[in-house]
Amino acid sequence: MLNRRMLLASALAAPAIAPSGARAQDLPGVTASEIRIGNTMPYSGPASAYGSIGRSHTAFFRMVNDQGGVGGRRINFITYDDGYSPPKTVEQTRRLVEQDKVAFLFNPLGTASNSAIVRYMNQRRVPHLFLSTGADKWGTWQDTPWTIGWQPSYRTEAQIYVKHMLEQKPNAKLALLYQNDDFGKDYVTGVRDILGPRFDGVVRAISHEATDPTIDSQVVSLQGSGADVLLTATTPKFAAQTIRRVADVGWKPLHYLTNVSISVGTVMEPAGPERGIGIITSAYLKDPTDPAWANDAGMNEWRAFMAKYLPDGDLKDGSFPFAYGVASTLMQVLKQCEGNFARESIMRQVAGLKALEVPTLLPGILVNTAPDNFHPIRQMQLRRWTGTTWEGFGGLIEGAKI
Amino acid sequence: MSENLVLPLSTASARPATSAWQRLAFVLAGVALAVLPLFLLESFHLFQLTMAVIMALAVLGLNIVSGYNGQISLGHGAFFAVGAYVTAILMSHLDWSFWATLAPSAAICGLVGYGVGFPALRLGGLYLALTTFSLAVAVPQILKHKAIEDWTGGVQGLFITKPEPPTWLPLAITADQWMYLVTVGIAAACFLLAWNLIRGRIGRALMATRDHPTAAEAMGMDTATLKTRAFATSAMITGIAGSLSAVAVEFVAPDSFTFGVSITLFVGMVVGGVASILGSLFGGLFVLFVPNIAEAISKAAPGVIYGIILIAFLFILPDGFAGLLRRIAAKLRGR
Numbered sequence: 001m002l003n004r005r006m007l008l009a010s011a012l013a014a015p016a017i018a019p020s021g022a023r024a025q026d027l028p029g030v031t032a033s034e035i036r037i038g039n040t041m042p043y044s045g046p047a048s049a050y051g052s053i054g055r056s057h058t059a060f061f062r063m064v065n066d067q068g069g070v071g072g073r074r075i076n077f078i079t080y081d082d083g084y085s086p087p088k089t090v091e092q093t094r095r096l097v098e099q100d101k102v103a104f105l106f107n108p109l110g111t112a113s114n115s116a117i118v119r120y121m122n123q124r125r126v127p128h129l130f131l132s133t134g135a136d137k138w139g140t141w142q143d144t145p146w147t148i149g150w151q152p153s154y155r156t157e158a159q160i161y162v163k164h165m166l167e168q169k170p171n172a173k174l175a176l177l178y179q180n181d182d183f184g185k186d187y188v189t190g191v192r193d194i195l196g197p198r199f200d201g202v203v204r205a206i207s208h209e210a211t212d213p214t215i216d217s218q219v220v221s222l223q224g225s226g227a228d229v230l231l232t233a234t235t236p237k238f239a240a241q242t243i244r245r246v247a248d249v250g251w252k253p254l255h256y257l258t259n260v261s262i263s264v265g266t267v268m269e270p271a272g273p274e275r276g277i278g279i280i281t282s283a284y285l286k287d288p289t290d291p292a293w294a295n296d297a298g299m300n301e302w303r304a305f306m307a308k309y310l311p312d313g314d315l316k317d318g319s320f321p322f323a324y325g326v327a328s329t330l331m332q333v334l335k336q337c338e339g340n341f342a343r344e345s346i347m348r349q350v351a352g353l354k355a356l357e358v359p360t361l362l363p364g365i366l367v368n369t370a371p372d373n374f375h376p377i378r379q380m381q382l383r384r385w386t387g388t389t390w391e392g393f394g395g396l397i398e399g400a401k402i
Numbered sequence: 403m404s405e406n407l408v409l410p411l412s413t414a415s416a417r418p419a420t421s422a423w424q425r426l427a428f429v430l431a432g433v434a435l436a437v438l439p440l441f442l443l444e445s446f447h448l449f450q451l452t453m454a455v456i457m458a459l460a461v462l463g464l465n466i467v468s469g470y471n472g473q474i475s476l477g478h479g480a481f482f483a484v485g486a487y488v489t490a491i492l493m494s495h496l497d498w499s500f501w502a503t504l505a506p507s508a509a510i511c512g513l514v515g516y517g518v519g520f521p522a523l524r525l526g527g528l529y530l531a532l533t534t535f536s537l538a539v540a541v542p543q544i545l546k547h548k549a550i551e552d553w554t555g556g557v558q559g560l561f562i563t564k565p566e567p568p569t570w571l572p573l574a575i576t577a578d579q580w581m582y583l584v585t586v587g588i589a590a591a592c593f594l595l596a597w598n599l600i601r602g603r604i605g606r607a608l609m610a611t612r613d614h615p616t617a618a619e620a621m622g623m624d625t626a627t628l629k630t631r632a633f634a635t636s637a638m639i640t641g642i643a644g645s646l647s648a649v650a651v652e653f654v655a656p657d658s659f660t661f662g663v664s665i666t667l668f669v670g671m672v673v674g675g676v677a678s679i680l681g682s683l684f685g686g687l688f689v690l691f692v693p694n695i696a697e698a699i700s701k702a703a704p705g706v707i708y709g710i711i712l713i714a715f716l717f718i719l720p721d722g723f724a725g726l727l728r729r730i731a732a733k734l735r736g737r
């Protein structure tokens with residue numbers, strides 16, 4: 001009996017405590033001395049190579065704290081492993097929001113992982129900032145006003161290739177090979193954005209499954225369509241096959257290749273470096289292995305950070321300049337908040353980045369956001385395969401404003 | 403005939419008898435233990451506990467076929483996925499209520515399990531393990547297939563909403579609390595049914611088939627039927643767990659059901675205790691909470707820490723939590 005009474009008492013007490021607790025939480029995740037930031041990363045599991053992004057962030061915020069923090073507060077960066085599994089992302093995100101009471105989520109990685117939490121974040125009105133994924137849907141401020149991406153989306157990338165193609169060959173016929181998933185379909189959308197009603201007349205699009213053994217038949221039918229331009233939007237294994245097959249059948253299109261699949265080791269070498277000469281791709285970050293940036297101020301800043309805070313980090317790993325760039329963008333947002341770290345205020349500043357220069361972005365690429373623009377980076381520079389390396393050429397090209 | 407029936411009864415009565423009031427006390431204590439977190443935990447921990455109970459239920463399913471019937475399955479993640487997707491598809495495309503999806507989900511998983519049970523008759527031991535494993539590897543890819551993409555949502559997955567607490571409840575509770583109650587209720591029912599099944603004639607037949615198939619057959623047991631039906635029942639229970647996980651997480655995607663899920667369930671079964679009903683519950687708690695502990699110790703290599711904890715557990719508790727409980731119980735009785 002006593003037990004039951006105690007139960008009842010605790011049940012009654014709980015709601016009585018809750019409202020006063022809620023009042024004290026007007027600024028979730030922010031106290032007089034610290035601001036709590038949450039993050040999920042695949043430190044284990046199939047995508048654990050990306051864990052270096054999380055390590056970089058941890059080191060970055062340690063640097064910020066060493067330099068005095070932001071708005072008079074220290075940053076408490078809490079990052080959890082989600083093993084690249086969406087249910088685990090939901091669990092860890094709820095832990096961050098409900099238990100650790102973070103002010104916002106920064107740079108969680110993975111398209112599926114972020115899809116699993118996007119509704120939760122927006123229902124709870126918790127900022128869900130600068131996600132590590134190239135899907136285009138994070139830019140839909142109308143539907144998910146608390147969520148924003150960072151890197152140029154696959155759709156933007158496709159727009160840039162088509163813009164360049166129309167400059168070079170106004171009457172081109174475009175063959176489009178894409179992987180039949182979110183990633184590949186973003187490219188189809190991007191091509192359609194630029195071509196509009198001309199799409200059906202100009203483009204021959206063929207998809208393949210991620211599970212297909214080869215794409216030989218797709219390449220042959222694309223060649224048979226009489227196209228003189230090829231856009232390959234597929235993952236590394238298939239990209240290597242495509243480059244090889246296109247050369248073997250003696251087809252010589254102007255070839256654009258998604259920057260997801262430009263690794264020298266996993267794409268260009270297996271395909272045969274000489275077969276790929278002239279292939280065009282795009283970039284928005286400075287490549288840490290490119291000698292052109294040996295004396296670049298931005299990259300020197302990044303290298304100094306690496307030397308002091310991540311001495312064992314691999315300087316050739318492109319994840320580190322990426323992480324440094326996105327964390328720098330966040331710091332600008334926090335500075336613009338001027339000490340007002342309410343969630344609404346943070347979102348106002350997220351949507352108020354004006355021509356921000358980021359140390360690890362290519363010169364001239366500026367981060368811009370607005371209440372109706374949740375695509376922070378929409379410019380890229382093209383790069384061409386020389387047979388040994390990717391070489392930048394031409395000016396910056398901007399994606400379409402939709 | 404009558405002697406056959408008497409025999410198990412007499413072995414049962416050889417154990418120290420538990421009187422009716424003792425049993426009632428156990429049940430009440432169990433109910434109290436299950437309901438207590440509702441008032442003590444905040445919503446995030448309640449969600450974690452809900453997920454742990456769901457994993458426990460899935461482990462229970464695996465335990466029936468692998469633990470009690472000796473057919474090693476490394477593919478139960480597939481049934482988990484099928485259950486989750488049946489619920490998600492019915493809820494998001496046809497606007498069914500969650501409750502209505504449970505029966506079709508269980509039925510479909512049961513059928514799939516029955517189908518898998520047939521090749522299992524010919525494949526023993528390691529071969530069966532590999533066959534079921536290939537099922538677990540195949541399912542996430544099948545879910546992405548073009549032909550069913552309109553239903554499964556492809557790589558994008560499907561969003562659903564967890565059931566709102568009914569208005570007739572005396573206490574106002576949150577959706578998380580309701581989800582916990584629903585999960586515990588369904589899981590308790592499944593555990594009770596499984597316990598009844600195992601304790602009775604069929605349970606003994608399952609174990610006999612596992613321990614000595616030839617003798618079991620000589621005793622007149624239809625081992626083929628037993629094995630396929632054990633697979634079906636097991637898949638059904640794991641499928642129900644999948645359904646619950648779909649609504650608890652409110653999202654399903656192929657990436658949620660990689661072959662890792664099957665391994666997780668297997669780990670849960672071994673750590674909890676092979677062929678133990680109560681052990682399944684511990685197994686569920688283990689696979690949900692221990693990875694978090696491992697991560698708290700080291701972010702650089704959570705997998706290594708998890709592995710070390712796992713090895714330590716297997717070393718200290720070679721027959722799982724259930725074995726530990728059995729040993730403690732035996733000691734208490736011996737005194």
